[in-house]
Amino acid sequence: MSADIERPANSENKVGRTPRTAPKLDKLLTASAGLMARQGFGQTSIRDVASETGFSLGGMYYYFENKEDLLFQIQRRTFGALLELQEADLKEGGSAEECLRRLVRNHLEYFTEHFNELKVCTFELESLQGTRYAAIAELRRRYYQYLADVVAELEGLDANETADVERIRHITLFIFGMLNWIFMWFSPERDEPVAHLGEEMIDLILNGLGNAPADRS
C-alpha cells in the first residue's frame, strides 16, 4: 500500500473525475458490493473480496489503495452513473410532473438492477471520510436537489422562502423514504414489473390515497 504513482488506485482516487471502469475493475466492484451488502462493510475484508473474485491480494491493491477506497469506488461508480442517467433524462425538459415521473421510474429501475451497490451506497456513506466522503456527499446533494426542485414546483413552494425550506425538505425526504425503503421488502419474483410499482408510487405521490384518476388500472 505504498504510494506508487503508477497504480490505477491513485488515478482513480482523484475526486470529481468521471468513473472510468474496465471489465476487471467492474467485476471486482460488483463482487465487493455483493459481499458488503450481505455482511456489511465492517465485516468485509479485502481478503474476502480477493477470495470471492479469485484475485490475488496484490491484484486487489493494484486497483484499490485500501478498503475505504474500494467502498469509495463502488459508491462513486454507482451513484455517479445513476446521477448521469437522471441528468440526461431531466435535460429533456417537460413539466414538473413529467420530471417527477422520470425521477421515480429511473430511481426504482436502477435500484432494482443494482441492488447490492445501492444498498452499500445507502448504508455505508458514513464509512467514508475526508475528501472521499465529501465527493460522494456532493453527488448525493445534487441528486437530492433534483427531487427537491420538483417537489417545490408541484407544491407551489419557494426554496428561497424560509417558511418553505423545511416543508420542501420533509416532503422530499418522505419520497426518498418510499423509494429507498424497497431495500427492506422488494422481491423480484413478487414485485416485478418495476414500471408498475413506479406507477403505483407516482399515483400516491401525485394524488394521495383514494383520489385516483379515472384511468387507473
Add this chain to the structure above:
Amino acid sequence: MSADIERPANSENKVGRTPRTAPKLDKLLTASAGLMARQGFGQTSIRDVASETGFSLGGMYYYFENKEDLLFQIQRRTFGALLELQEADLKEGGSAEECLRRLVRNHLEYFTEHFNELKVCTFELESLQGTRYAAIAELRRRYYQYLADVVAELEGLDANETADVERIRHITLFIFGMLNWIFMWFSPERDEPVAHLGEEMIDLILNGLGNAPADRS
C-alpha cells in the same frame, strides 16, 4: 448460561407473554439498544453492555440467556409497547382517515422517543432465530395489518380480491418507507415538533403533491 429455571431470563423468554419490565431491566435494555444502534448487533457484546451499565457479567446473565435473548427482549418490549399504544387508540373507532392520522402520529412520536430501540427493531430482525424470530415477526405482522386495512379502505380496495392484494401491500409499504426512513435524517433540533412533521406526512398521503386542502398551514 446453563438452563437454570430460577432465572428471570427463562421466564422472560416465554414467547407471547406481555413484557413485564423492572427498572433495572429497563435500564439494561435501554443501554443495550443505545450500544446496538450505534455499533450494530454484530459488533456489540454482552461484555460491552456490562461495561456501559456497570453490571457484572453474572448480573447480565441473570436477565438474559445470551445476546440474542437480549436483542429479543429489546424488540419485544419496544414493539409490544408501540403495538399496545396503537391498538388502544384504534379501539376508539372513527373513520379510516382518522385511523390513518392516529397511526402516523403515534408511529412518529414513538419512533422519535425510542429512536435507538426502534432502529434495533428495524435493522436487526434477521439477527433473531426460531421462536424468538417468530414472536417478533408476529408483532410486526399485526402492526402491518392495521395500516394495510386503513389503506385498503381509503383506496376502496378489497384484501380478498387477488387483483387488489399486491396494490394494498405496495402502498402500505410505501407509507412504512416514509415513516421509517426518518432514521436516516431526523434531527430533533431541526425537525421538531414531530406533530407538525406528522401533519405534513398525512397531507402527502391523503392529498398528494399540490392538492392541499385550503386550511393547510
